[in-house]
Amino acid sequence: MDLSTLLARPDAVVELVVNTGARQGASALERATRLVGDRAVVRAHAVHSGAELVETLDRVAADEPDLLVVGGGDGTVSAAAARVAGTSTVLAVLPLGTANDFARTLEIPADVGAAVASVLDGEVVDVDLGRVDGRAFVNVASIGLSVAVTERLTPGLKRRLGPVAYPVATLGAFRQHRGFAARLEFPDGDHDPVELTDLLQLAVGNGRHYGGGNTVAPNASLDDHLLDVYAIERGRLADHVSIARLLKSGRFVEHERVHHLTTRRVRVVTDESLPVNLDGEIAATTPAEVTVERNVLRVAVPRGSRAARLDAAA
Incomplete structure (x- = not known):
């Protein structure tokens, strides 16, 4: 129309x-x-x-x-x-x-x-449209490093630096990051449960872009009726540098320290309750169920x- x-x-x-x-x-x-x-x-x-x-x-x-x-x-x-x-x-x-x-x-x-x-x-x-326990998001829901980045992205920093505020906040958050473990459960039975340890970040994408122009995955789309789930392991600085070089294209999901799959519904469980970032707003906590509405x-x-x-x- x-x-x-x-x-x-x-x-x-x-x-x-x-x-x-x-x-x-x-x-x-x-x-x-x-x-x-x-x-x-x-x-x-x-x-x-x-x-x-x-x-x-x-x-x-x-x-x-x-x-x-x-x-x-x-x-x-x-x-x-x-x-x-x-x-x-x-x-x-x-x-x-x-x-x-x-x-x-x-x-x-x-x-x-x-x-x-x-x-x-x-x-x-x-x-x-993505939802985390009923709360809507258009781009990405994430746990870990992105939450710390969001907490550092004050209105003043955004006004002063514009898009450059994202890498500045990310560098500061990375230096103080503490790894976490997560269990991915799939209520629809399309995947077996996945146990993940010592993670830097876990994200579930509905759209294609997040974080100021990064790409969720090479084939991520707003209308594929799927969620792209990725988890980045903590590793050496060299690993993260090699991953960072691939963030814009989305090809980081092919890196050996990144887990990636697609689904329509996933439940994220962590040992301790962790905050969830929805499109730049801390709006939920784990355990959390993420779904997509077509x-x-x-x-x-x-x-x-x-x-x-x-x-x-x-």
Whole structure:
């Protein structure tokens, strides 16, 4: 479906929610309101805190608008996705955060003007949504090093360094990391249980990108109806350097110190309860069950985007 067809309807309801606390949020609000308003009657909402974001998204999503345009980082996008999943509302993303991995997966340009134009002139596709014990995530749920990185990624660090904040925070977290053990259980019986020890990180990916442009796995997709599970063992510094070189391509999953498999449901059990990072927000703890909901989220993508290439081929 073309989004322009939806916007041409005189009764189309369009809501714009911009998280002004996001790295580029404050400067983008006025511009985004004007650009979206040139195409449709839009109601704009500025939010300044997490509590205000939740309240605004709850209120806006309850009315099931035709189009919900959300400006912010991946945490903001996940919060919006959780509320419109399974409804007729189309979600459009303006990448205003630091990593913007969901927008990167959808192939939405980083510039606000280009982003608005590409999605409003684009197409509507159906993509999957991940959940950890019911809590939604669009990119990756992870345990271990990524949690420590998230704790170090303060708003001030993001504002000062932008995307460079990720490697800076990662280096600091790596130096203090303590290994952990995990057991992977597969309730659907598609794999035998897996026991893992002395891990650096364990992650379950729904989308394609995470961590500021890293790739979950070479074939990871938002619409393959699968979760990509990977676990990186702690090892020598040389091992981690060789893995780090492959993060952008996703080929690190082929490394001898990395375990990788795909599934539709996995239960992660650890000896002690550990925090779980969902798209940059510490929002769950282990033990945790991770599932994927197929084609439950309607999103606007630029024409030619490969984000939902599998559904397009089908």
